[in-house]
Amino acid sequence: MVIQEVLRFYPPVLRLERQCTKDYSYDNGRIQIKKGHIVTMPAYALHHMEEYYPDPEKFDPERWCAENKAKRNPQSFVAFGLGPRNCFGMRFAMEEMKIAIATMVQKFRIFPVKETPEKLRFFDGFSLLIQHFDAIVGVEFRQSTTTDR
Numbered sequence: 001m002v003i004q005e006v007l008r009f010y011p012p013v014l015r016l017e018r019q020c021t022k023d024y025s026y027d028n029g030r031i032q033i034k035k036g037h038i039v040t041m042p043a044y045a046l047h048h049m050e051e052y053y054p055d056p057e058k059f060d061p062e063r064w065c066a067e068n069k070a071k072r073n074p075q076s077f078v079a080f081g082l083g084p085r086n087c088f089g090m091r092f093a094m095e096e097m098k099i100a101i102a103t104m105v106q107k108f109r110i111f112p113v114k115e116t117p118e119k120l121r122f123f124d125g126f127s128l129l130i131q132h133f134d135a136i137v138g139v140e141f142r143q144s145t146t147t148d149r
């Protein structure tokens with residue numbers, strides 16, 4: 001739930017793209033997409049829409065409990081993309097992140113220090129959410145694991 005909320009809050013891939021294979025229109029012809037047009041879906045904006053995520057600027061892992069998740073359109077979460085060309089490594093990445101986080105918090109205590117910023121900052125960009133290198137935190141070994149350093 002925490003990993004999913006992090007990926008909602010900060011989707012690493014900011015936009016998905018698809019190229020239209022045939023002319024298409026909707027909304028009574030008001031919106032027309034021609035064959036060859038590139039359609040972009042802005043992941044960050046979608047993940048911060050009040051309609052799908054009430055109080056979207058609040059970091060709330062509870063949004064991902066089974067009950068809350070079932071109430072939401074599954075297409076409102078696109079951190080790994082959608083459809084037949086979605087992320088090939090999604091399950092591997094989720095397992096990797098769980099193991100990395102579990103290992104880190106088991107061995108280290110991570111805590112805010114005076115240099116820790118209130119909010120993360122990112123470079124302006126279009127494709128990837130790339131962080132300024134100022135997310136300083138304190139790290140110390142946990143007592144119980146000092147023997148297996």
Ligand code: HEM
Nearest residue numbers: 012013016017079080081082085086087088089090092093
């Ligand atoms: C947190 C980690 C990751 C995130 C957020 C991520 C996100 C994404 C996104 C958004 C796409 C585009 C999907 C679409 O257009 O619908 C994608 C595609 C892809 N990802 Fe990942 N990815 C991650 C990790 C990985 C890993 C670990 C692998 C390989 C082991 C991987 C392999 C791929 C491949 C091969 C594609 C292209 C799939 C295709 O075009 O059919 N990704 N990923």
